[in-house]
Amino acid sequence: MEAxxxxxxxxxKTFGSVVANDKVSLEIRHGEILALLGENGxxxxxxxxxxxxxxxxxxxxxxxxxKEVIIDSPRDAFDLxxxxxxxxxxxxxxxxxxENMVLGIKEKGRLNTKVIGEKMREIxxxxxxxxxxxxxxxxxxxxxxxxxxxxxxxxxxxxxxxLDEPTAVLTPQETxxxxxxxxxxxxxxxxxxIITHKLNEVMELSDRVAVLRKGIxxxxxxxxxxxxxxxTNLMVGHSVTLNIERTLCExxxxxxxxxxxxxxxxxxxxxxxxxxxxxFGGEVLGIAGISGCGQKELLEGIAGLQKVTGxxxxxxxxxxxxxxxxGKSPMEIIKRGVSLSFVPEDRLGMGLIxxxxxxxxxxxxxxxxxxxxxADRKTPAELAEKVVEELEVVTxxxxxxxxxxxxxxxxxxxVGREIASEPSxxxxxxxxxxxxxxxxxxxxxxxxxxxxxxxxVIYVGEDLDVLVELCDRILVLCDGKVSGILDGRNTTKEEVxxxxxxxxxxxxxxx
Amino acid sequence: MTYExxxxxxLIRVAKxxxxxxxxxxxxxxxxxxxxxxxxxxxxxxxxYNPVSVYAGIVEGSLMTPTAxxxxxxxxxxxxxxxxxxxxxxxxxxWNCGAEGQITIGAIASxxxxxxxVDNLPTPIFFAVTFVVSAIFGGLWGLIPAFFxxxxxxxxxxxxxxxxxxxxxxxxxxxxxxxxxxxxMFPKIPMFSKSARLPDVLGVHIGWIIVLVLVIFIYVYMTxxxxxYEIAVVGESISTARYSGMNVSKIIxxxxxxxxxxxxxxxxxxxxxxxxxxxxTTANGYGFTAIVVAWLxxxxxxxxVLISVFLAVLQKGSNTIQTNFGIPASASEVLxxxxxxxxxxxxxxxxxRFVFRKKTVGGDD
Numbered sequence: 001m002e003a004x005x006x007x008x009x010x011x012x013k014t015f016g017s018v019v020a021n022d023k024v025s026l027e028i029r030h031g032e033i034l035a036l037l038g039e040n041g042x043x044x045x046x047x048x049x050x051x052x053x054x055x056x057x058x059x060x061x062x063x064x065x066x067k068e069v070i071i072d073s074p075r076d077a078f079d080l081x082x083x084x085x086x087x088x089x090x091x092x093x094x095x096x097x098x099e100n101m102v103l104g105i106k107e108k109g110r111l112n113t114k115v116i117g118e119k120m121r122e123i124x125x126x127x128x129x130x131x132x133x134x135x136x137x138x139x140x141x142x143x144x145x146x147x148x149x150x151x152x153x154x155x156x157x158x159x160x161x162x163l164d165e166p167t168a169v170l171t172p173q174e175t176x177x178x179x180x181x182x183x184x185x186x187x188x189x190x191x192x193x194i195i196t197h198k199l200n201e202v203m204e205l206s207d208r209v210a211v212l213r214k215g216i217x218x219x220x221x222x223x224x225x226x227x228x229x230x231x232t233n234l235m236v237g238h239s240v241t242l243n244i245e246r247t248l249c250e251x252x253x254x255x256x257x258x259x260x261x262x263x264x265x266x267x268x269x270x271x272x273x274x275x276x277x278x279x280f281g282g283e284v285l286g287i288a289g290i291s292g293c294g295q296k297e298l299l300e301g302i303a304g305l306q307k308v309t310g311x312x313x314x315x316x317x318x319x320x321x322x323x324x325x326x327g328k329s330p331m332e333i334i335k336r337g338v339s340l341s342f343v344p345e346d347r348l349g350m351g352l353i354x355x356x357x358x359x360x361x362x363x364x365x366x367x368x369x370x371x372x373x374x375a376d377r378k379t380p381a382e383l384a385e386k387v388v389e390e391l392e393v394v395t396x397x398x399x400x401x402x403x404x405x406x407x408x409x410x411x412x413x414x415v416g417r418e419i420a421s422e423p424s425x426x427x428x429x430x431x432x433x434x435x436x437x438x439x440x441x442x443x444x445x446x447x448x449x450x451x452x453x454x455x456x457v458i459y460v461g462e463d464l465d466v467l468v469e470l471c472d473r474i475l476v477l478c479d480g481k482v483s484g485i486l487d488g489r490n491t492t493k494e495e496v497x498x499x500x501x502x503x504x505x506x507x508x509x510x511x
Numbered sequence: 512m513t514y515e516x517x518x519x520x521x522l523i524r525v526a527k528x529x530x531x532x533x534x535x536x537x538x539x540x541x542x543x544x545x546x547x548x549x550x551x552x553x554x555x556x557x558x559x560y561n562p563v564s565v566y567a568g569i570v571e572g573s574l575m576t577p578t579a580x581x582x583x584x585x586x587x588x589x590x591x592x593x594x595x596x597x598x599x600x601x602x603x604x605x606w607n608c609g610a611e612g613q614i615t616i617g618a619i620a621s622x623x624x625x626x627x628x629v630d631n632l633p634t635p636i637f638f639a640v641t642f643v644v645s646a647i648f649g650g651l652w653g654l655i656p657a658f659f660x661x662x663x664x665x666x667x668x669x670x671x672x673x674x675x676x677x678x679x680x681x682x683x684x685x686x687x688x689x690x691x692x693x694x695x696m697f698p699k700i701p702m703f704s705k706s707a708r709l710p711d712v713l714g715v716h717i718g719w720i721i722v723l724v725l726v727i728f729i730y731v732y733m734t735x736x737x738x739x740y741e742i743a744v745v746g747e748s749i750s751t752a753r754y755s756g757m758n759v760s761k762i763i764x765x766x767x768x769x770x771x772x773x774x775x776x777x778x779x780x781x782x783x784x785x786x787x788x789x790x791x792t793t794a795n796g797y798g799f800t801a802i803v804v805a806w807l808x809x810x811x812x813x814x815x816v817l818i819s820v821f822l823a824v825l826q827k828g829s830n831t832i833q834t835n836f837g838i839p840a841s842a843s844e845v846l847x848x849x850x851x852x853x854x855x856x857x858x859x860x861x862x863x864r865f866v867f868r869k870k871t872v873g874g875d876d
Contacts (some may be wrong), residue, residue, distance in 0.1 A: 015527055022781075056524060058526075059618040071646070283665065303754075305753055305754065312750040329756070329758070330757075331755065331756035331757070333756070334755075334756040340754065350748075350750045350751055350753075350754045351751055351754050351755075352751060353743075353744060353747040353748055353751055354747070355747055356743070356744075356747065359745075360740075363740060364744065364751070365755065367737055367740050367741075368737060372810075373736050373737060373738070374735050374737070375735065375736060375737045375739070375740045376734050380524075
């Protein structure tokens with residue numbers, strides 16, 4: 001039998017007291033797509049980072065084509081034919097695709113972009129990519145950038161490709177395209193690993209699945225012989241139901257009326273263009289769109305954090321006079337019960353302070369209550385205890401800095417705090433970003449609780465399957481415009497996906 | 512792939528270590544001071560002196576006689592005051608390197624009253640008025656860079672540094688200009704009259720009590736109040752502060768006003784309590800040394816008391832060894848620098864450990 005492209009034996013990596021990978025043994029074979037599946041924080045990325053030379057293992061061995069090797073830097077990984085495509089692309093924005101190909105390669109002779117372009121075209125033809133070698137990176141869409149990354153790895157002779165959450169930033173149509181290319185590469189004998197936590201992708205694309213749970217390799221299965229339920233059980237350790245409950249709201253009360261909302265960013269680009277919608281108490285309004293289509297600006301505009309034009313009318317409870325929110329300070333808007341929790345890519349940048357403990361983070365919402373110059377630290381501490389208990393946050397205590405918690409627990413704290421303030425409008429962006437299934441459901445349930453309590457929930461999400469299942473209505477944004485408002489019960493994710501790309505921007509809709 | 516792998520595991524790697532107990536961490540910090548004193552000892556040895564007797568000389572010259580003790584206190588008090596002044600700004604990650612200038616501006620304000628208004632005011636009122644006016648002017652001087660930072664995002668480090676020179680330059684102008692002592696050969700500002708001098712308590716001007724009160728005030732302000740909480744949040748993450756509805760510009764300006772105001776008070780006690788006149792060296796580098804104090808104390812006001820006393824002992828003691836041994840007083844600055852270096856270096860060992868190569872792979876050579 002041919003030696004495996006890469007074989008890992010008992011790889012171990014610890015960060016301080018956290019064991020990220022515990023004696024993981026794994027085989028990556030030529031001509032095969034391996035899905036590396038696991039909850040967030042289960043050590044998928046760490047494992048692959050050891051292969052690509054970013055981390056150095058604390059123990060264990062790596063074999064490439066049957067030979068033991070030491071990978072001490074990304075260059076070593078390149079030399080061994082291992083290429084990793086990270087979630088955050090490693091491209092130089094001001095250079096062209098062709099120039100990015102050869103960055104960091106030591107080759108004799110002058111830089112000849114024509115020759116590079118030729119070689120790129122060959123690669124593209126062979127596998128079915130579509131890249132313009134002379135296009136600058138900053139002119140490219142996310143999907144184009146990803147393609148450049150993949151071509152770059154192939155250009156450098158990668159035999160093994162590792163893709164970290166490749167579909168997180170893609171539309172369904174782009175995902176299809178990516179999968180087609182990956183299949184072509186597999187046929188060519190390349191070994192491919194995709195890191196993911198999306199089960200449908202695993203089922204659709206992979207030949208084999210390796211499941212990690214808490215740093216331990218818990219399962220190695222042939223995709224054709226398994227099913228999503230089994231994989232989920234392996235991932236989370238015990239079975240979870242895959243249904244999101246969605247109660248029908250009997251009499252929705254209007255909470256927010258957004259009219260003619262426009263926003264221009266610092267570069268003079270119109271990022272929000274004439275947005276109109278209403279949000280009702282007792283419903284979840286989903287907002288779908290490719291990342292960077294104005295979701296952030298829209299929510300920040302409502303929260304008073306972003307300068308916008310147009311009107312945002314807020315209807316308070318008990319029939320008080322409606323109020324215009326646009327022009328009010330963020331603090332005034334918060335005091336009216338309009339709350340925003342935004343989970344950015346790094347999870348901590350907005351909404352939480354990594355170096356502060358749980359109790360102090362709870363204070364962010366409540367510290368300003370009352371007239372006393374002294375801050376009340378007791379109530380937040382109690383709240384922290386309560387959130388930890390109710391949302392099953394895994395933490396040694398409430399006096400631990402938030403940065404020491406895993407991503408899922410951090411998000412529970414964030415969402416838990418927003419909900420504790422009993423907002424009348426709860427805006428939440430990417431609340432389940434990077435979360436495992438179990439935690440995601442906890443958060444969906446929290447949103448639903450708020451909806452049933454009568455709050456208007458505005459939920460910006462990435463996972464279309466969830467949007468379609470969770471939301472009563474879905475507002476689709478495309479290039480800063482509303483491209484449609486759909487009834488969540490009577491739509492499909494294909495329909496949403498199409499609307500996400502239907503206005504300008506990505507023109508190629510066909511897969 | 513025909514890759515010949517003859518690489519070895521790297522000889523030394525740096526790995527993050529599990530969180531140390533605070534006792535162990537303190538031990539590392541403490542031993543870093545010892546290491547610094549040892550390196551300093553080698554330096555003294557190289558200069559041809561006995562380190563033990565030189566260190567003993569420092570302690571003797573700064574602590575062992577009442578006069579020496581008073582002189583040391585006179586250094587420690589403004590140093591501590593200045594460190595307290597920059598602490599809130601540093602907590603906010605607003606790098607206020609302008610305490611020197613804010614002290615000077617506070618000193619100028621007091622000097623005006625000491626020169627021209629002292630006879631018109633009853634003594635308690637005089638001290639109260641000068642105290643308040645110095646604080647306000649120091650605060651306004653601190654407010655300038657804060658305003659520009661909040662409004663246009665200017666770099667506060669450069670801005671505050673430059674303002675120091677303006678403040679000191681202004682004193683030079685006053686010295687040869689409107690406030691010049693007409694009866695003197697050299698242009699200088701006159702000495703204040705007796706009634707414009709701060710009273711002593713236990714042999715040192717009353718400023719030391721004020722500074723100790725400020726220690727408690729700053730501690731409470733930073734750890735117990737809403738303002739203190741806001742400062743901490745802005746320091747950690749401006750976007751989180753904005754998301755929580757905080758008015759970041761207002762917080763930056765308010766905090767810098769406070770920072771400058773405390774520095775202004777230090778200026779007040781320097782001219783009315785120590786120098787009894789104003790010169791362009793009134794601030795005497797306290798505003799800069801205070802950065803070291805605040806940093807080493809990790810912004811904890813109580814630790815600042817210890818560190819400022821320690822540095823004052825070094826400074827006063829080195830004056831003594833200069834007279835007794837002929838070692839230049841700047842040796843104490845070298846020692847201060849060494850201690851800072853070692854203490855900052857120790858933070859690395861608190862967070863990381865070295866891992867040495869255990870095995871070789873792929874052919875020995």
